[in-house]
Amino acid sequence: MTKIRQIFLQIPSLKRKWEQFLHQQGLTSFSEAEVTNLDFTLGLYEGQKLLGTGSISDNVLKFIAVIPGELSAAYFNQIVSALQSYLVQNGQTHMMVFTKPQYEASFNYVGFKTLTKTIQGCLLEAGNPGIQQYFKNLPHVSNQKQHQVAAVVVNANPFTIGHRYLIEKAAQENEIVDVFVLSANHSLFTSDERLYLVKLGVADLKNVRVFPGGSYLVSYATFPAYFIVSKDNVIRYQTTLDAQLFRDQIAPVLNIKKRYLGDEPFSHTTNVYNQTLKAVLPPKIQVVIIPRLQQGNQIVTATAVRQAIAHQEITTVKDFLPEITYQFIQDHQSELLERIKKGVNINGN
């Protein structure tokens, strides 16, 4: 009789056994940072023997592995069921998986739909709201197809005059600009705060629409390396999935023909992402790279703003910020500091 039990990875001896098991099943390329970010891990046991395992991080199913043999499919289904009911019990009815191509069929078999795939990886989702629901919630204009639409994707952590400059530039050169603000909550400013500041910050630009990126644009599922430090090859194949998803699913729905990017002198991860976008998006979507805005001889960057918040010297970055963002930071200074103390990473993206 098999039993599902939670595995507490905080306990070093259990964690070692778990890692050993994953190694045996051929899962080797995972970082320590990724493991610490897991919310829940379970094991399928027969007595004391571990037969399979699976984990959850946000709404993403991760590190699913089972021992080979004729019952492996049954074990796999048991684990996926248990992970799904864990998510549903916690109010999360939409879930995603990021896995190797050889497991695509197993996930399809239990109701997961493939969003996009490359030779190295494959991204699937199940439950709702799914991607069709996400599309339905995007406002459409009746003659969308006749317009020249451009997209800008920002984390805006927080919104600076640099973001404003990029969006303004796109707004001058196109009929409609769709701005997607990343939805993952792994940044100093929460997704609601970031969305709010972007909306207010571009409110005067009449041809700009602002959307949440949901699970489909640089999300924790499509591009975890954006939020946790990862190796180059990992970043490259994750960004390829993200770029393909944008090109094949999102852009056609909104008739997006151009994507504007800020050139990236600082963040290595974002730089790799930009390279991938340049390689994947054309010719369907034109990539326009805008040089970073300079204030005096300093390049405007949100990283500097976050550091200034941490050092309690926000007046030094006042020039980088629109009035609204600056006011918001002043009003919420103690709360932001509290988050930094709790360990939100401010040096990443």
Add this chain to the structure above:
Amino acid sequence: MEIKKTVIAGTLESSDIQITLSPATGDNLEIELESDVLNQFGNQIKKVITETLQKFQITKVHVKAIDQGALDCVIRARTITAVQRALGQTEPAWEEL
């Protein structure tokens, strides 16, 4: 009656069926069924789900069913559980069984 939240009942294990109820996109019962025996038993599975929902007077819902070869009694039991979860009922509705 109409289902307004998303609920799941059942598992993906062999001989079981996983029923997900969520708000309908259209105006009636929508059933999306995945099964290895779709050609042989697809209509029967849909019929059992529909009848069970009708007993609860549910007319507007989206049903996603992933079947792993469940018998009718299992399909019925999983559908009832899903409906009761969606409606927040904790007592089994004996008269529906």
